[in-house]
Amino acid sequence: MADMAAEGKTPEVLFWVGCAGSFDARAQKVTKAFCKILNAAEVDFAILGKEEACTGDPARRAGNEFIFQMTALQNIEVLNMYNVKKIVATCPHCFNILKNEYPELGGKYEVQHHTEFLQGLINDGRIKLKEGGAFEGKKITYHDSCYIGRANGIYEAPRSVLQGLDNDLVEMKRAGSRGLCCGAGGAQMFKEDEPGDKRINTARTEDALETGASIVAANCPFCITMMQDGITAAEKSESVMVYDLAELIVNNNGF
Amino acid sequence: MIQQIIFALVSIGAIAYAIKQFSSIRRNIMLGQDVEIAGDTGQRIQNTLLIAFGQKKMFKRIIPAILHLFVYVAFLFTQIELIEIFVDGIFGVHRFFAPYLGSLYTFIISFIEILSLGAFVATIAFLARRNLLKLPRFHKNEMTGWPQLDGNLILYFEIILLIGIFSMNGADVVLQSLGSEYYPQTGNFAVSSWLGPALFGGLEESTLIGIERFGWWLHILMVFVFLNYLPSSKHLHILLAFPNTYFAKLTPPGEMENMPTIMNEVKSMMDPNAAMDDVPMDEELPEFGAKDVFDLGWTDVLAAYTCTECGRCTDVCPANITGKKLSPRKIMMDIRDRATEIGQNLDSGDLKWVKEELRAEATTLTKENYDDGKSLFDYITREEIHACTTCNACVEACPILIRPLDPILKLRRYEILTESAGPGDWLPMFNSIENTGAVWQLPDARDKWRDEMLEES
Incomplete structure (x- = not known):
């Protein structure tokens, strides 16, 4: 972003990468896949790079409003300095907080999650999903992330993208607004579980495996980690794969 | 006759x-605090008609x-x-x-x-x-x-x-x-x-x-x-479902309430030109978050009295499903029971419930000088509030628009901000965000992946 600003250019959209997308090895693959799609669709985009900081979601949900306000206000200062208008995020937690909670702090942007953004690119014909791609006829199930689904009411966009991949989309018994959490939200990702009978991701993985799908599609870096852990623990990592929607598109089209 | x-x-x-x-x-x-009822009145009336009168959410x-x-x-x-x-x-x-x-x-x-x-x-x-x-x-x-x-x-x-x-x-x-x-x-x-x-x-x-x-x-x-x-x-819901659906928040469920006091304090810390005298130094340390019914919004307490204990929230709570202690229904029941306990003590008028330091001069018992030495934490354990994944399943499930997530997060705020307590596991995450701007403390640069990608292509 700094380079573009120096050249006096304004990108079409700012890609908010997020901590997971920047540092987590698994989520980096999603970040790269999404960039490939943006390039293929000739979207003029920028990232903040080293100027991006955590949005503060886990701190705020844990109850630490001070840490949240500090990091959020710094981010807003940077975003406003670059006069950012439109943001796309691959992490539902970043998306939710940027969209719903930054405005009250003085950060007002048009924010989209990459699921909706991808659907937009497909609808506008900027990317065309190849027919008879890698997933034709394969059984895919979709795991709704809480912060895209219930928190923001987005259930259709991810499903419509998946349907474009010519596959057999099967729903889990708990899907859509009744989808079960993966167990990572509310800063649970950063602590041990409270005592209980089983881990939440185990329960959710059971839902996914029950469908008999060979691919679990998700759109959140934390859901991907949780589902992958659950599948590995169930010793199914040979036969069942967890992918982000962006990765599925890249694999389908061979970008 | x-x-x-x-x-x-x-x-x-x-x-x-x-x-x-x-x-x-x-x-x-x-007993709860004043709440600003923001948003479109028409939408509120529509919610009352569809969800309370029309029972729309029951039909799931x-x-x-x-x-x-x-x-x-x-x-x-x-x-x-x-x-x-x-x-x-x-x-x-x-x-x-x-x-x-x-x-x-x-x-x-x-x-x-x-x-x-x-x-x-x-x-x-x-x-x-x-x-x-x-x-x-x-x-x-x-x-x-x-x-x-x-x-x-x-x-x-x-x-x-x-x-x-x-x-x-x-x-x-x-x-x-x-x-x-x-x-x-x-x-x-x-x-x-x-x-x-x-x-x-x-x-x-x-x-x-x-x-x-x-x-x-x-x-x-x-x-x-x-x-x-x-x-x-619990059958109070036949009456209170109407005001509760009317006063229910219209914001997206994912939106957490802002804390303007802290926002302004951080803003003035970040602004070198901010006048320091905006922040009174001699005041008692403020309390943040909620430890008792007095710290919740009155709409949270209304929701607690509206709850009909149907348990649809608990039925879908991922923590509860997997055997953790958290039950969103219990949170609402606890708030109601605590409010009722305070109400009964207030009704007694007994000055033994006046805050100790004010007891000598007090002539009447009011909610302002009330202190029975108890709080919501005598009803709700830490383990319960720590188990929440903020997934909004409880909020989505409630047929009469109760949001059990709100009080849970307010209790968490009290624990972290006022008591400086909470799960020790979270400390590295807090420190890391504060010091390095990322949730994990890592040696790599934030945009290392980009350099890798440029090399790959």
């Missing part, structure tokens, strides 16, 4: 006592929705009949509206009878579901003792009420067919016209009059019992 006097006295007594109880509930709700589960609808609609329409019962009771007349309304009267009573029959079937089904099928959500840890009894009691009341209605109407129909003096013709009631003769056919006139009077009194007495039972019952 004696009946009229008894009726008037009983009515006045029952209504006066109910008013007293309902004002206590109102006071308890107002069709069978309980239909059963519940019978009881609910029967309840609504029986209120029409209640008007006549009052007129008859006070003026000592019988079926006052019948001659004026003619066949419309027959229709209204028949309609109520059909709904009542539906309500009867639903009530039996509800009792079976609770006690024979033992639906898991009715048998969680928090559903023992009073909540369990409460759930059944109201169903027994409903059955007694229906027995009252049908013995009153049934005996009336038979008396009409005998041409009894005080029982004018009202046309054929949909249910009683066959149920009445089947049950009471062939009885003496005086016995029938006894049954009719018994049914009439049973009906109205149950109404009064019900009215005065409501304030201590």
Whole structure:
């Protein structure tokens, strides 16, 4: 972003990468896949790079409003300095907080999650999903992330993208607004579980495996980690794969 | 004449006592803080109409929705009949509206009878579901003792009420067919016209009059019992669902409430030109978040009194499903029970509940000087609030727009901001965000992936 600003250019959209997308090895693959799609669709985009900081979601949900306000206000200062208008995020937690909670702090942007953004690119014909791609006829199930689904009411966009991949989309018994959490939200990702009978991701993985799908599609870096852990623990990592929607598109089209 | 006097006295007594109880509930709700009711009034009215009147969210589960609808609609329409019962009771007349309304009267009573029959079937089904099928959500840890009894009691009341209605109407129909003096013709009631003769056919006139009077009194007495039972019952939802859906937040469920005090403090820390005298230094350390009912919004307390303990929230809570202690329903029940406890202590007026440092000068006990040494944390354990994944499943599930997530997050804020406590696991994450701007402390640059990607291509 700094380079573009120096050249006096304004990108079409700012890609908010997020901590997971920047540092987590698994989520980096999603970040790269999404960039490939943006390039293929000739979207003029920028990232903040080293100027991006955590949005503060886990701190705020844990109850630490001070840490949240500090990091959020710094981010807003940077975003406003670059006069950012439109943001796309691959992490539902970043998306939710940027969209719903930054405005009250003085950060007002048009924010989209990459699921909706991808659907937009497909609808506008900027990317065309190849027919008879890698997933034709394969059984895919979709795991709704809480912060895209219930928190923001987005259930259709991810499903419509998946349907474009010519596959057999099967729903889990708990899907859509009744989808079960993966167990990572509310800063649970950063602590041990409270005592209980089983881990939440185990329960959710059971839902996914029950469908008999060979691919679990998700759109959140934390859901991907949780589902992958659950599948590995169930010793199914040979036969069942967890992918982000962006990765599925890249694999389908061979970008 | 004696009946009229008894009726008037009983009515006045029952209504006066109910008013007293309902004002206590109102006071308890107002123990919470002022809340700014933001957003479109039209949308609020629409929510009330669709979700409270229309029961829209109940229809996610069709069978309980239909059963519940019978009881609910029967309840609504029986209120029409209640008007006549009052007129008859006070003026000592019988079926006052019948001659004026003619066949419309027959229709209204028949309609109520059909709904009542539906309500009867639903009530039996509800009792079976609770006690024979033992639906898991009715048998969680928090559903023992009073909540369990409460759930059944109201169903027994409903059955007694229906027995009252049908013995009153049934005996009336038979008396009409005998041409009894005080029982004018009202046309054929949909249910009683066959149920009445089947049950009471062939009885003496005086016995029938006894049954009719018994049914009439049973009906109205149950109404009064019900009215005065409501304030201590989960069934308060039949009234509070309306204000609760009206005052429910219109913001997306994912949006967490901002804390302007902290925002402004951080803003002034970041702004080198900010006047330092904006922040009074000598003030007592402020408390953030909620540790007691006084720190919640009054709408949170309203929600707690509105909760009907159906357990749809707990049924879908990922923490609860996997055996953790958290139950969103219990959170709401705890807030209500704590508010009721404070209310009872306030009612006692006993100065021993005044904050210790103010006790010497205090002359009255108020919510401002109240301190019984307890808080919500005596009801809700840390383990419960730590187990929440903020997934909003409870919020989505509530048929009357309660958001159990709000108080959970407010309790977390108290723990972290005021007590500097909370799960130790979170400290590295807090420190890392503060020091490096990322949730993990990592040596890599934030955009290392980009460099890798450029190399790859």
